[in-house]
Amino acid sequence: MAFIHMRIRSGLGLKDRSMLVLSRKVGEGFMIGADVEVVVLGFEGRTAKIGIRAPRHVPVVRKELQAVAAQNATALALPAPDRLHSALLEAQQTILGQGRRQT
Amino acid sequence: MIQVQTRFLGVVECPEESVITFPAAIPPFPDQMYVVIAKEGSPYFFLQSVTTPDLCFITLPVQTLDPNYRLALEPRDVEMLGLPSPESQRDLTRLTILTIPERGAMTANLAAPIIINPSRQVGVQAVRSDGVYSHAHPIGAGVEG
Numbered sequence: 001m002a003f004i005h006m007r008i009r010s011g012l013g014l015k016d017r018s019m020l021v022l023s024r025k026v027g028e029g030f031m032i033g034a035d036v037e038v039v040v041l042g043f044e045g046r047t048a049k050i051g052i053r054a055p056r057h058v059p060v061v062r063k064e065l066q067a068v069a070a071q072n073a074t075a076l077a078l079p080a081p082d083r084l085h086s087a088l089l090e091a092q093q094t095i096l097g098q099g100r101r102q103t
Numbered sequence: 104m105i106q107v108q109t110r111f112l113g114v115v116e117c118p119e120e121s122v123i124t125f126p127a128a129i130p131p132f133p134d135q136m137y138v139v140i141a142k143e144g145s146p147y148f149f150l151q152s153v154t155t156p157d158l159c160f161i162t163l164p165v166q167t168l169d170p171n172y173r174l175a176l177e178p179r180d181v182e183m184l185g186l187p188s189p190e191s192q193r194d195l196t197r198l199t200i201l202t203i204p205e206r207g208a209m210t211a212n213l214a215a216p217i218i219i220n221p222s223r224q225v226g227v228q229a230v231r232s233d234g235v236y237s238h239a240h241p242i243g244a245g246v247e248g
Binding site for chain 1 (some may be wrong): 129130131132145146147157158160161167168170200201202203204205209212214215225228229232238239242243
């Protein structure tokens with residue numbers, strides 16, 4: 001199984017981490033470590049169908065969901081009540097002010 | 104009625120039919136159900152877990168913040184919400200989760216709004232991948248210069 005691969009650097013928003021790029025046909029796959037198997041199942045338009053076989057303890061999360069989860073966790077950590085109260089009032093006035101300008 | 108221990112309002116009685124399920128969860132919090140409670144005298148709504156008092160988001164209706172917001176639902180969101188067609192979005196509740204830092208402007212997550220189908224009491228956090236809106240849209244200081 002001959003992989004075509006190369007290493008690329010930055011330019012794709014990757015900062016200082018290089019990325020291994022593989023070309024795989026439908027039905028082909030690759031391993032990450034000894035336990036995680038990734039297979040290309042097919043394509044539908046611009047969407048790639050990827051199959052992943054991994055042990056239960058390895059979390060598999062869509063990348064954009066990880067960012068959302070982090071943002072949600074940040075949103076739950078609220079400031080002290082007095083700061084919270086004034087921030088809510090201030091934003092409320094800003095929002096209502098915007099509404100008035102628009103009408 | 105069910106008794107919901109809330110983060111900000113003590114115990115609140117809610118009709119059982121007001122409980123909203125999120126089949127794909129609001130990440131990273133699996134297996135939670137929520138109620139939406141209006142904050143009186145304000146435009147805010149609490150998205151409160153019915154079983155975890157501290158799990159409560161402060162939200163705004165998306166249209167309050169941006170009347171021109173264009174919703175973009177992925178096919179899996181349309182399916183989970185039980186919409187008859189991708190176009191039937193008129194009656195959906197749209198909330199944006201607010202982040203309130205110790206200092207600086209409050210921000211709203213317009214890239215991943217909470218979308219609820221009130222006729223089925225089902226919700227999703229509709230994650231956009233088109234990059235049109237920000238995860239941290241500033242409210243107040245800094246908006247429009």
